[in-house]
Amino acid sequence: MSSILHFAIDTPLRRVFDYLPPSGASELHPGQRAWVPFGKRRVVGVLLSVDNHSDVPASKMRRVADLIDTSPVFDTELLKLLVWAAEYYHHPIGEVIASALPIALRDGAPQFATEIHWRLSEQGRHEPIQVSSRATKLQALLSIIGDEQPHRDDRLIDHRVALRNLLKRGLVERVETRTVIESVAPRIDTPLPVLSSDQQCALQAIVDSLGTFRTLLLYGVTGSGKTEVYLRAIDQVLQRDEQALILVPEIALTPQLVERFHIRFKLPMAVLHSGLSNTERLNAWRAARTGNARIVIGTRSAVFTALAKPGLIIVDEEHDSSYKQQEGFRYSARDLAIVRAQRHGIPVVLGSATPSLETLQRARRNPADLLRLPQRAGIAVPPILKLVDLRHHAANQGLSTPVMQAIRVHLDAGNQVLLYLNRRGYAPVLFCPQCGWSAPCMSCDARMTVHMRQGKLQCHHCGNEQALFTHCPSCNAEVKPVGQGTERIEETLQALFPDGSIARIDRDSISHKGELHAALDRINSGEANILVGTQMLAKGHHFPNVTLAVILNADQGLFSADFRGSEKLAQSIVQVAGRAGRGDRAGEVLIQTEYPDHPLLQRLLAGGYDAFADAALSERETALWPPFTRLVLIRAETDTTQRAIEILQAARRILHKTSQTASRKLQLFGPAPAPMTRRAGVHRAQLLLRATHAAALQRVLSQAVTQIELLPDAKRVRWSIDVDPIELF
Numbered sequence: 214m215s216s217i218l219h220f221a222i223d224t225p226l227r228r229v230f231d232y233l234p235p236s237g238a239s240e241l242h243p244g245q246r247a248w249v250p251f252g253k254r255r256v257v258g259v260l261l262s263v264d265n266h267s268d269v270p271a272s273k274m275r276r277v278a279d280l281i282d283t284s285p286v287f288d289t290e291l292l293k294l295l296v297w298a299a300e301y302y303h304h305p306i307g308e309v310i311a312s313a314l315p316i317a318l319r320d321g322a323p324q325f326a327t328e329i330h331w332r333l334s335e336q337g338r339h340e341p342i343q344v345s346s347r348a349t350k351l352q353a354l355l356s357i358i359g360d361e362q363p364h365r366d367d368r369l370i371d372h373r374v375a376l377r378n379l380l381k382r383g384l385v386e387r388v389e390t391r392t393v394i395e396s397v398a399p400r401i402d403t404p405l406p407v408l409s410s411d412q413q414c415a416l417q418a419i420v421d422s423l424g425t426f427r428t429l430l431l432y433g434v435t436g437s438g439k440t441e442v443y444l445r446a447i448d449q450v451l452q453r454d455e456q457a458l459i460l461v462p463e464i465a466l467t468p469q470l471v472e473r474f475h476i477r478f479k480l481p482m483a484v485l486h487s488g489l490s491n492t493e494r495l496n497a498w499r500a501a502r503t504g505n506a507r508i509v510i511g512t513r514s515a516v517f518t519a520l521a522k523p524g525l526i527i528v529d530e531e532h533d534s535s536y537k538q539q540e541g542f543r544y545s546a547r548d549l550a551i552v553r554a555q556r557h558g559i560p561v562v563l564g565s566a567t568p569s570l571e572t573l574q575r576a577r578r579n580p581a582d583l584l585r586l587p588q589r590a591g592i593a594v595p596p597i598l599k600l601v602d603l604r605h606h607a608a609n610q611g612l613s614t615p616v617m618q619a620i621r622v623h624l625d626a627g628n629q630v631l632l633y634l635n636r637r638g639y640a641p642v643l644f645c646p647q648c649g650w651s652a653p654c655m656s657c658d659a660r661m662t663v664h665m666r667q668g669k670l671q672c673h674h675c676g677n678e679q680a681l682f683t684h685c686p687s688c689n690a691e692v693k694p695v696g697q698g699t700e701r702i703e704e705t706l707q708a709l710f711p712d713g714s715i716a717r718i719d720r721d722s723i724s725h726k727g728e729l730h731a732a733l734d735r736i737n738s739g740e741a742n743i744l745v746g747t748q749m750l751a752k753g754h755h756f757p758n759v760t761l762a763v764i765l766n767a768d769q770g771l772f773s774a775d776f777r778g779s780e781k782l783a784q785s786i787v788q789v790a791g792r793a794g795r796g797d798r799a800g801e802v803l804i805q806t807e808y809p810d811h812p813l814l815q816r817l818l819a820g821g822y823d824a825f826a827d828a829a830l831s832e833r834e835t836a837l838w839p840p841f842t843r844l845v846l847i848r849a850e851t852d853t854t855q856r857a858i859e860i861l862q863a864a865r866r867i868l869h870k871t872s873q874t875a876s877r878k879l880q881l882f883g884p885a886p887a888p889m890t891r892r893a894g895v896h897r898a899q900l901l902l903r904a905t906h907a908a909a910l911q912r913v914l915s916q917a918v919t920q921i922e923l924l925p926d927a928k929r930v931r932w933s934i935d936v937d938p939i940e941l942f
């Protein structure tokens with residue numbers, strides 16, 4: 214009786230590939246990698262399951278060439294999670310599995326690191342080694358290796374030539390062993406801060422949940438000491454001899470954060486982020502897989518890190534949009550962290566000062582899972598929020614008089630000020646006052662952004678660039694930049710506050726991690742006292758001397774067409790406000806707006822994020838938006854809008870027919886051209902699905918996707934499925 218092996222292979226096909234076991238097969242386990250013939254190539258596949266069924270005729274079935282692993286690269290729970298994710302997100306299983314592995318492992322690198330040792334061979338131990346007195350190198354080596362113990366290869370680096378000599382004579386041998394797991398007891402040397410009673414309660418709830426599945430929301434205002442709660446909980450996890458996995462947004466993963474963990478625990482840790490080389494990533498993965506790394510910190514894709522003894526998962530800043538992958542395999546690391554915790558039977562802690570409405574709603578249904586830290590730690594007082602009405606206070610290059618006066622007062626008091634504007638560059642538009650022309654991107658339905666210092670125009674949607682020019686191509690009048698970006702605000706501030714020293718933090722001024730740290734150092738040392746930046750500045754950094762935070766333009770998000778627009782705006786405002794007045798200094802927050810009566814701003818001012826969230830959740834419930842419904846967005850991209858619409862119309866017919874048999878119907882919106890129809894030269898359209906019942910939606914989609922794939926156009930048009938999309942554009 215021959216078994217059939219079902220493999221996942223890294224291809225865009227939504228299917229598994231069947232093979233016969235390798236000749237002389239040893240034991241086979243799902244999760245093992247193997248070299249398999251694929252067309253004319255040999256590729257790495259991951260074994261998903263073994264049974265006796267295949268649609269491939271036995272005569273055409275090929276045999277696995279070679280097993281790579283002796284034990285699976287994924288434990289059973291993680292492998293099941295990946296299979297589940299492929300089904301839930303309707304993404305090809307091969308690509309899902311590949312995205313969970315470091316590139317080196319996708320290419321067949323050994324799962325475990327081995328150490329090479331050298332020692333005397335049987336012959337070397339028993340026969341006297343003849344060495345002339347002039348062969349000093351050989352003698353030096355023998356004085357080490359003569360003790361008959363194995364010696365690590367990396368410690369014999371200066372003895373390469375001599376080793377080769379002895380190896381040729383059969384007197385030494387090379388021994389490969391799997392790297393030994395160091396067992397290190399967690400040590401805490403530093404005196405620990407005293408926990409507030411809220412922190413104590415939150416910690417207790419997490420510790421009580423260890424060993425069982427539970428989703429806890431740690432809802433703590435900025436500066437309330439969430440990280441300290443994490444650290445104490447992790448300590449308990451380590452005492453149980455388990456591992457902790459901590460997910461953080463890309464931008465928050467700074468050496469300072471890692472250092473804070475190192476100081477507390479002095480334990481081997483694995484840090485996984487997009488800046489690692491393939492080898493570094495492999496080493497970090499191995500350390501987590503073997504259990505050597507007791508603490509694993511990483512960004513989005515670290516949710517797939519194989520762990521030896523998972524004990525706790527933490528998702529810090531759980532509302533952050535970087536947890537959602539927006540290309541290819543469009544998964545939410547936060548949502549998968551919850552499913553993963555459930556499969557392992559361990560708790561997951563979602564932490565935020567501004568929880569996503571999904572997470573907040575879930576916690577409200579289970580009030581015991583909502584852990585609140587409503588107070589700032591120590592004697593810190595909450596900041597005071599004020600609106601600056603731009604209709605009554607003229608703005609000079611984006612800065613109103615009350616804002617300029619406030620900056621002066623705070624600088625004179627020796628404090629730092631922070632200005633937030635979510636728009637980089639000098640100005641968003643290059644405009645001709647004579648004929649009304651403005652510089653368009655040739656590939657997108659968008660305008661080019663002016664970057665004055667670099668003397669160029671750049672499209673922020675596709676990256677197109679061209680040199681900046683001074684005269685209108687249409688009427689030859691002089692053109693001028695209109696509106697403000699962070700670069701222009703910096704210029705204005707320099708002119709207005711010549712005694713101030715400015716640090717600008719955005720993607721143009723900070724292109725690599727080193728520059729961010731240099732800028733943060735300038736801020737923390739007090740050398741810079743005016744901070745200007747985008748989201749990059751608003752996230753996670755601790756600036757104890759900032760006493761004034763200014764939101765320069767709140768109006769961008771007030772009238773967003775996206776139903777999540779107001780949530781994002783409220784989160785930004787609260788996060789920026791949280792930068793002001795940490796430590797023992799009272800903070801002031803100014804929000805510039807032309808719509809001071811807007812309900813969102815009024816609610817935030819009167820009742821903070823809670824009041825905003827209450828209102829936003831009832832609006833979502835009435836309008837049937839998530840978290841009260843589930844959404845799926847099907848996108849199509851091709852050379853004309855018409856073709857993109859056509860394939861989505863066909864998809865709509867299929868979905869409509871499939872959902873007729875379902876007990877609960879789907880709502881279909883579109884197809885329609887995407888709000889930005891042309892981007893990077895491609896025309897885009899989309900079809901939105903909405904359902905009140907998640908399982909029904911999944912059933913309909915599973916059937917429909919197979920049929921959509923068979924459409925004649927499906928191979929010519931780039932189309933994708935985004936389950937639980939966070940961007941509807």
Ligand SMILES: [Zn+2]
Pocket residue numbers: 645646647648649650685686687688689690
């Ligand atoms: Zn003109």
Ligand SMILES: [Zn+2]
Pocket residue numbers: 654655656657659672673674675676677892893
């Ligand atoms: Zn463009």
